[in-house]
Amino acid sequence: xxxxMRGSMAKPASAFVCQSCGTTHSKWTGRCxxxxxxxxxxxxSREAPASGAKGQALPKGRATRLHALKGDTASPPxxxxxxxxxxxxxxxxxxxxSAVLIGGDPGIGKSTLLLQALASLxxxxxxxxxVSGEEAIAQVRLRAQRLGLDDAPVLLAAETNTxxxxxxxxxxxVPAIVVIDSIQTLWSPVIExxxxxxxxxxxxxxxxxxxxxxxxxxxxLVGHVTKDGQIAGPKVVEHLVDAVLYFxxxxxxxxxxxxxxxxxxxxxDEIGVFEMSDGGLREVTNxxxxxxxxxxxxxxxxxxxxxxxxxxxxxxxxxALVSPSPLGTPRRTAVGxxxxxxxxxxAVLDARAGVSLAQHDVYLNVAxxxxxxxxxxxxxxxxALLSSMSDTLIPHGTVLxxxxxxxxxxxxxxxxxxxxxxxxxxGLGDAVIAEQGETPVIKGLAIRxxxxxxxxxxxxxxxxxxxxxxx
Ligand code: TYD
Ligand code: MG
Numbered sequence: 305x306x307x308x309m310r311g312s313m314a315k316p317a318s319a320f321v322c323q324s325c326g327t328t329h330s331k332w333t334g335r336c337x338x339x340x341x342x343x344x345x346x347x348x349s350r351e352a353p354a355s356g357a358k359g360q361a362l363p364k365g366r367a368t369r370l371h372a373l374k375g376d377t378a379s380p381p382x383x384x385x386x387x388x389x390x391x392x393x394x395x396x397x398x399x400x401x402s403a404v405l406i407g408g409d410p411g412i413g414k415s416t417l418l419l420q421a422l423a424s425l426x427x428x429x430x431x432x433x434x435v436s437g438e439e440a441i442a443q444v445r446l447r448a449q450r451l452g453l454d455d456a457p458v459l460l461a462a463e464t465n466t467x468x469x470x471x472x473x474x475x476x477x478v479p480a481i482v483v484i485d486s487i488q489t490l491w492s493p494v495i496e497x498x499x500x501x502x503x504x505x506x507x508x509x510x511x512x513x514x515x516x517x518x519x520x521x522x523x524x525l526v527g528h529v530t531k532d533g534q535i536a537g538p539k540v541v542e543h544l545v546d547a548v549l550y551f552x553x554x555x556x557x558x559x560x561x562x563x564x565x566x567x568x569x570x571x572x573d574e575i576g577v578f579e580m581s582d583g584g585l586r587e588v589t590n591x592x593x594x595x596x597x598x599x600x601x602x603x604x605x606x607x608x609x610x611x612x613x614x615x616x617x618x619x620x621x622x623x624a625l626v627s628p629s630p631l632g633t634p635r636r637t638a639v640g641x642x643x644x645x646x647x648x649x650x651a652v653l654d655a656r657a658g659v660s661l662a663q664h665d666v667y668l669n670v671a672x673x674x675x676x677x678x679x680x681x682x683x684x685x686x687x688a689l690l691s692s693m694s695d696t697l698i699p700h701g702t703v704l705x706x707x708x709x710x711x712x713x714x715x716x717x718x719x720x721x722x723x724x725x726x727x728x729x730x731g732l733g734d735a736v737i738a739e740q741g742e743t744p745v746i747k748g749l750a751i752r753x754x755x756x757x758x759x760x761x762x763x764x765x766x767x768x769x770x771x772x773x774x775x
Contacts, residue, residue, distance in 0.1 A: 318347045321502045326540045348503045349496035380569060383430070383480050383522060385421040389578060389587045393549055393562045395570015398481060401520040402569065403513040405487075405541055407527045408551035413560055414526050415439070417551065417578070417585050418483045419448060423456035430480040433473065437464040437489025451584045464489045464499065466508040470515055478519045484512060486526040487541060506540040513544050542566065553580075554673035559594065560585060561674070574614035592619035592730050595672040602700045605692030608732065609684035610703045610723035611676060617719070617726035619703065621671040622681065624688035629665040640670030641685065642677075649686050649708060656712025657761040661693065680717035682708035683736065686760055696768040699734060703727040706738040712757045716740035724749055736763075 320329040322345050327338030335342050382397030391397045398404065408414050415438075422432040436444050441462050448454040459479075463469050469490075473482060484490070490508030491499035498504070509525060516523040527541060529550075542548050547567040553560040562576035577588040588594055596608060596619050605624045610617055622641075629635065638646045646668055653659040668685065670676050683706035691698045698704075705723055707715040716738040724735055724746045732749070739753040754760055 317496075318349055320345050321348045323500075323502055326502050326506075346498070346501055348501055383425070386424040386428070387417075387421055387587060389576030389589075390417065390421055390562065393564050393570075393574045393576040394547065395564070395567050395574075398522045398524075399546070399569045400480070400522055401517055402546040403509075403516045403523045403525060403544065404547040404549060405525045405527055405545045406549050406551060407529050410528050412551050412553060413578070413580055413585055414551050415485055416447070416451070416580075417560075417562075418485065418524060418526065419444070419453065419458070420451065420584055422458045422481065422483060423448070423451075423453035425481060426456040426458045431459070431477055433459045433461065433479045433482045434485065435461045435463055435469055435472075435483065436485050437462070438486060464491055466490050466492045466511050470511060473515060473519075473521070479521050481522045481524060482512075482516075483524045484526060486528055488528055502540055506544075509541050509544055552675075557673035559588070559672050559674070571614060575616075592617070592726060595620040595670075595674055596730070602697055604695045604697055605688055607684040607687040607691060607698045608703045608727075609676070609681045610705050610727050610735075611678055611681060612719050612722065617722045618674075619726055619730055619732075620674055620676065620681075622676075622684045622688045623669045623671060624685070624692045625667040626661060626664050626689055626693040629663055631665070634661075634663065635665040635667070637666070638668040640673065640675045641668055641681070645679070645682070646685065648710070649682055649689070652708055652710060652712055652757055653686060653689070653761070656756065657758045659690065659693070659761055661689070664693070678717070679707040680705045682706065683714060683738075683754075683760070686757060687736070687764065690761060690764040694764060694768045696764055698764070699767070701732045702734040702736060703732050704736040706736075706754070708757060714738040714754050714756060714760070720744060721746075724751070736760075 320332050322336035322338055322341060324341040324344040325336060325339035327336055329337070329345060332345055332347065336344050380399045382399060384391050384397040394404070406414055406418070419434065422434050425432045434444065441460055444460055445454065461472055463472065473479065487505050487509050488500050491504045492507055495503050495507050512523050512525065515521065525541065525545065546569060548565045550563050550565055551560060552563065558580045560578040560580055562578065564570065564572045564574055566572060577591040578585040579588050607622050609620050609622050611620055612618070636643060636646060646666070650661050650666065653661070666689065684704040686708060687698055687704050705717060707717055709715055720737065720740070721744040724744060727735055728746045728749045735749055735751045736754060737751060739755045743751055
């Protein structure tokens with residue numbers, strides 16, 4: 305790293321680097337060709353090649369030992385924080401010698417979560433260090449006090465100079481976990497670029513990742529996400545680290561979801577669910593209860609979907625509001641669900657079941673600020689739409705899942721049994737799913753099979769009290 309410290313520097317002094325994606329341009333432009341971001345290009349000093357000038361041969365190397373594919377494969381040891389939602393997303397705890405990027409919007413709770421994790425480890429006797437580049441020691445202490453963690457022997461440093469941070473980490477016994485909060489504050493005087501630029505971020509992160517590999521400490525790098533949903537310099541940092549976790553959630557809701565998007569030591573579809581409270585982040589071990597909404601007073605336009613998040617089933621309430629539109633082009637708004645997918649379901653209902661919503665505004669919302677990505681939610685979305693349109697209740701205690709094809713057919717989806725079991729566990733008594741070969745039998749759960757969206761429309765219409773007829 306810190307290239308160009310030695311040797312002559314004949315190269316032109318600067319390059320224009322996009323702060324969002326890291327693309328280098330030969331001159332300044334208003335919009336980055338790489339990612340399309342506006343005003344993201346900053347002039348930075350160009351890094352000279354690591355050693356030697358152009359055309360010079362590489363130094364002679366040493367032969368490395370070759371190994372067989374088969375051999376000892378002890379699974380890596382894990383550092384468990386004791387916060388099980390966090391440990392599970394990390395793949396069963398953090399791996400010594402690894403580097404993990406934890407990204408999220410400012411104010412989402414990254415610092416809070418990591419301080420809680422470190423405090424829990426420190427209480428178990430692990431040596432853990434929290435390096436804050438954003439808050440002064442007094443601020444971190446105040447937060448710890450508020451969270452009731454100030455008795456935990458977490459070691460604090462307020463430092464942003466990368467070399468000083470590494471010198472500090474090298475000073476005593478190797479720490480189990482080090483938190484760097486945040487990579488955007490890292491800087492080094494040998495890099496001729498302002499703090500927060502891609503060059504600084506990259507150099508600092510690289511040095512810390514190297515420290516982790518050499519010493520066997522686990523480094524957690526905190527990174528803020530910019531407005532368009534990207535960590536500044538994501539390409540630069542994401543490929544350096546072993547795992548990337550995103551902490552997301554709607555600030556209007558108290559729920560927070562930790563999601564692994566890359567993990568060399570575990571699955572990438574696990575989520576951890578937390579609730580932001582006065583006492584910091586609390587684990588939500590039964591998230592279904594939380595996302596199912598208030599089931600005491602069901603209303604037309606709601607349907608319960610049984611989704612899968614990683615290995616865990618999750619029941620979520622899907623809410624729809626369909627109302628006659630005063631506009632020439634009716635509104636379609638989807639929160640927590642892909643709006644293209646909503647348009648497709650509306651088109652299929654129209655073409656295959658004769659239910660036209662062309663004159664209606666349609667609003668769709670997923671309860672609790674959750675984002676659904678599975679096509680398996682199609683059936684619940686369609687049911688919520690029909691329910692709202694006809695002012696008919698989907699019977700209380702019914703769960704729905706199935707993918708809707710363009711043909712109007714309802715397709716079975718994977719992990720049917722886990723989904724049904726979760727519904728039964730939460731006291732639901734009915735399930736509406738696709739016609740499929742073998743349906744698992746779950747005690748106490750009545751299962752209704754449907755083949756096409758026309759079946760769904762007929763089912764909802766049969767329950768309608770004639771308030772507003774569909775089709
Ligand atoms: P923080 O961890 O500082 O976010 P980040 O590091 O991702 O920027 O979280 C700050 C927010 O969390 C702040 O808006 C206040 C809120 N909060 C609580 O609601 N309860 C708490 O106990 C704490 C510590 C913070
Ligand atoms: Mg913070």
